[in-house]
Amino acid sequence: MGIESESVGCLNLSMFFLFILILLPPHYHCSQVYNITPLQPFVQGDTLVSPTGIFELGFFSPNGSANKYVGLWHKNIFPRKVVWVANREKPIAVTGSLASLRISSNGSLELVDGNQNSVWSTNVTIQVSSSSTSSFAAVLSDEGNFVVKDVTKAGQSIWQSFDYPGDTMLPTQRLGYNTKSKKGTILTAWKSESDPSSGIYTVEGGRATEVPAQVIIWINRSTPFWRSGPWDKSKFIGMPDMDDRYLNGFEVEENVEQGTEYFSLKLFDAFAAYIEISSQGKPKLMYSDNGRNWSIYWETLENRCDIYGACGPFGVCKASESPICKCLKGFVPKSHHEWSKGDWTEGCVRKTELFCERQKTKNSVPLQGIQDDNDDGFWKIVGAKVPDYYEYITSFNAQYTPNECKTQCLNNCSCLAYAYVNNIGCLVWSKDLNDIQKFSKGGVDLYIRLARKELGSSPTSRDTLLEYIGKYDPSELLIYDFDTMSTATDNFSITNKLGQGGFGPVYKGILQDGKEIAVKRLSSSSGQGIEEFKNEMLLISNLQHKNLVRMMGCCVKEDEKLLVYEFMPNKSLDTFLFDPMRRGELDWDRRFNIIQGIARGLLYLHHDSYVKVIHRDLKVSNILLDEKMNPKISDFGLARIIEGTQCVENTQKVVGTRGYMSPEYAMSGIFSEKSDVYSFGVLVLEIISSKKNNNFFLYDQQLGFLAHTWNLWSEGRGLELVDEVLGDSYCSSEVLKCVHIGLLCVQDNAVDRPSMKDIALMLSSKTDGPQPKRPLFTIQNSFSHPQLLYERTKSSTSEATITVIEGR
Template sequence: MNFTNVVHLLKLVFLLFFTCLWTPHAAQWVYVSSAEISSPGDSLNPGDTLNSSTYVVSAKGTFALGFFHRIDGTTNKTYLAISKIDDQSSLFNVFVWFGSRDRPIINNSGMFTFDNKGTLKIVPQGGDPVVLYSSPRPTENTVATLLDSGNFILKEMHSNGSMKQVLWQSFDYPGDTLLPGMKLGVSHKTGQTWSLTSWLTDEIPVPGPCKLEWDPKGCQLIIRQRGEVYWTSGVLKRGNRFRSISLDVTSMYNFIVVSNEDEEYFSFSNRNQSLMSEWLLTPMGQLKDLKGLDIARADNCYGYNTNGGCQRWKQPECRHHGDTFDLISGYIVAGDLSVNYNSSLSISDCRAICWKNCGCVAFTSWFHNDTGCRFWTGNWSFLSGHPSALSSIFVLSSNPSQSGTKNWIWIGISIAISVALLIILLCYRLRRKVVSKGNNITKDEKELLHLVTLERSSVNDISIDGEKELDLRVFSYAHVAAATNNFSSENMLGKGGFGPVYMGHLLTGQNVAIKRLSKYSNQGIHEFKNELILISKLQHMNLVKLLGCCIHEEERMLIYEYMPNKSLDCFLFDQNRSKLLDWKKRFNIIEGIIQGLIYLHKYSRLRVIHRDLKASNILLDESMNPKISDFGMARMFKQNEPVANTNRIVGTYGYMSPEYAMKGVFSIKSDVYSFGVLMLEMVSGRRNNSFYHADQVISLVEYAWDLWQEGEGIQLVDPTISDSCVIYQVLRCIHVSLLCVEDSAIDRPTMSDVLFMLTNENMPLPLPKKPAFSIGRKAIGANILDKESNAHSVNGLSISEMNAR
């Protein structure tokens, strides 16, 4: 085996041992075997076989072909697939092709063979083979090769070693992913069509409801759902432009259209040849670039609207322009419930069925794997943010009929004329007012201008790269009021120290979370300005995204991306929802928090100390990926400034490091201490103050330390993850947590050290010293308070009180 193959082999082994992977589909895909992996290189010759521990790796190590295993708790399915290996994003794995999506192997003993007759086939144990290619005639000098484009080809070779022809290729059988060089269209010679078909759900790869096709006659891309045209791109114009695809997308690619007597197709290539990109078609009909750009949003099409490329189709008379289904976290406490147990229905099928039923007001999936449907009809009542909330309920947002009589038309015209006259009058008066005041602007305008063009932070007087503008949007008060239905109680998600938090629905269809500073809050313009300036400068996948702000008279509001799964504490400390967090998901969340903190402490343009890291300030997106939130108390540092001191202690007792709580001294090691407490909560599923001994509350740190001293650390583990946890990994997390909460800040590791210790299992760990606040109390006899039935944070946007507690 040459050096290049050794490198590829090591890369596969590296990916294997980190099976807590995120994929665009689900986090439950793993390599089949933990046995020693071997690779025959990038090709198979006649007579070669792949099993669960052998993989074909492309020449540059960008793709791997082999068997992958899906775990969903009830099934044991294995698929032959091609997986992308991305060095730049480390543990990142995308499945771009499946050998047989609808015929998985029900055990781990399947084989992929390239026999001496030139046949490619998947052979399950005790079952019929799945033939991918069978030669119509004996062919000599054939070889099957996985290319760095992600294409697996069977080719016939000349005697001199050059390629004679391609007999078969995986690019002719697309799944839900379009790679550069793949075709969408039709071959007139063979009659074969090339199109993408979505997965049934984000976890189940069998063909789903949505298709992406190329329309040669219209020279456009089309997205269909169960045959109905939902979206079109519009005709490809000069300048590499589609009408319904944004310039942000088109600027990244070269679009290729071929039309001749043999074939008609569409394909694309990357303008930056050093990058590799993919297009993914989701079960809801969204077409997206896996680097995060939306290409098409067919999931926003309802049949009455034509914006963004949406197409019209016949609508039920009860549905009107503006009616939508909004994804809301909550609980329906009234209404008639009906269930469709058909496991071949996806969530987009549920939406189509509910849309056609005039009595249907809400829907969601029935089974845990997001198949089947449940519908609500009749009079209903919805509680937003209820502790028993389902993770995804789509609720009808209904607008009255837009049709009207001629009388209403004339009334509308009269109103429009009146409004126009009023606007003219107001403009005249404003113009006189402006002239009388010269070039002066209002106090609110000055303050807003000051906040969004600030070059230097008022905190520590730290320069922010000399930039004169923050990359955020300024929302008008009217816009925010409309998005929240005039701040109605139905839109309120909860309250924090900052003030109430509302869910808003923008005109673009985007859901947002809006923090509104209460006039009774003990937090003021200082914290508002601090979070506005600081978080707008931070860009990381594990930090909450600030979309904009609003300042109007005495109003101060911050607008964030909406997190449908709220915050970590809503799951972790709830008796029922904690069961949804198995160990694999918890460890994935732990890794995400670490990555976010490393960015804040080391790689951001500013060195940032969060100062209030806790479970309620960790948001969870729709894929349960963590995002650190709530930067109102954060402090920015100069790069050469190791520590700082303050007379104003802020944060939450139990998570504060001793030097900060007692002396006001804080540094990056303060966040390390808080993370140590948080990781102990992740392992135990208990709040820091949910333990008591001799009728006195003791801290989780004390309890964990005493168990560790007794060699009983495993007793700390949450019973709900006892079946899913990896014992040595859990114990290592407890060990590292105790290193993080040591009394002396200098003895604690950095967050980079923490990541290295958790991901390098053979690295010996130092013994932890007695942690801060531990009084040596024996914890073996300690009692544990019951898990809470309620979670108090809302959308992860709760703000701690501005005094230590």
């Protein structure tokens, strides 16, 4: 009887589980598949996975909507970003019966709902014999490309999702246009975060008539909303945050014969990356270097000036000024009434008619060098985003020189402006000058044609600068000839470019005697003026220390200003520290030596040189490395001398790099040696961790770099800040000492920070400093908007704001 009861019990339990399985809806079934064939359709609940599990395709409902779509995404990176949607225009109701994705015997991929109604199809069919029923398969590649292949023809692709992008572009995917076929690929934003159907914003790889091409965002395919500026073979010159010292995510394929120009995205050593355009029309590049979560690499449309034509024709927009719009020199508002109300869209008109416009009977204006008060001339805007609708001027024999570009424009009455851009050449404009910006960093020199009477006084002459050099600088500072510098750098070839500093590009050069040099060029794409040039030349030529870069000389010719330095074969510290492939070369001994060397250099500037010097722009990219990886502080364009016993100064113009500026300097323009100490503290913590302070943010805790570091330290977990590539091969006492010093340096109040004398002593001995105070104010970059973050305490409810900063 007991045995029978037990059997009945087991039977009843089995029936119960069977009953539960019958009640469960079919979509609870879930399995991974690696292809779709005519004999194996893809049903709701399945996921299609790429060979190594990088990408996954499946059914999804965005943000809990009542609709279901087929899309694909990175399998293990969160938050999950859907990078392609099949049926974006025709969803399937969640409450409906099971949908499936199937492939027919003639190669057509089709999505059908539970009633077998067609929802979406590739509309590609191949004629096959009746015996080839299984000759096609749909697979997902590790690049994120959903492909239908003909298995009987060595896997020949007959359709791929890369040709039909949504709002996202993946690495190896191309965006562009073919002028001969009149076909191209574009990105189209989602209508909203929960609706993947086509929104109003589209991204296109330029217009077919533009060479070099630019990327444009359109509203309803007709009204420009944003543009990148032309491509200069390393970056878009209208996007100053695209720093060509690093791989910025883009490359361009040009084929003049085929009439194609395509932009594509590369991985730049990241695990994964993508570019998307949001439903609000904002593009951004996201990357993951750990395969688990996403970070922002760059994004645009940060301010009103980024919106196309914000200031109208012949207006120029500068985001840091108020109002943001001004008329170009020689122009006045077209409507003073609208302009006074903040409506600048009608733009500006010319005050004085051009000389060539008045010469109705002449075909050209006088050549350069034969000018009088009636001639036209050019006014230069430094650091500009060039206007839209440009024309590329080139010759069959050789590219135009800057002077030839100027003459070409001057001798053509319809030419309103020109620019000579490195790696592009001569660009000219004959239509209304629209969508001009003035950047605080980056950009190029733009020359606006004006009547001679509208031009102001000429810039500081070469003779004036040479007189200054002879008066103030030591005899060992050499004055180089420009032709010598041009020859040494192979005419400033892109192959000799070492990097892009805050005030201009730096090139490697070799003099006739074989000596290697580094040449900083401050003429094109530079916001550095005469005063900064003279400042750096005077300071570095008179400062001698093994941890300061040594200046060898300078060169001045017309608008060209060059500074010549000793060559540093290992470039700057950031080329190692922030490169996932190279940061392992910086073992702890090297990192500690670099920290000590920087400290010695600052100690010399603050205490041991004949004058006290405040650098004001200490950061990782301004630390150069010699052949033995010893550090040398560089870039003294913003440095200031503090006279006598004075220890604090104030400036109305706050310049520097966000994330490295002390609170008192960023907020009030007050700088002292303690401002450099703050920057040194940030730099030390970056060297320990290999993390960029202004590109770090813990979303789950709402913490920036310094706040995160403080939390680790205060919880006794300071060693967790160490770069993971070091493993256990570091001296824990030295690391903790450096973290301690870093936090002492970044304290809010300048008086609490140690001097460089104190720091040098702590680094070279077992002396411990006081306990650091918890930072309340931290300069951070919250990815979308640089800002001053304030961490509240129970006893403080005030808020802090940041006013004027010229970021670099």
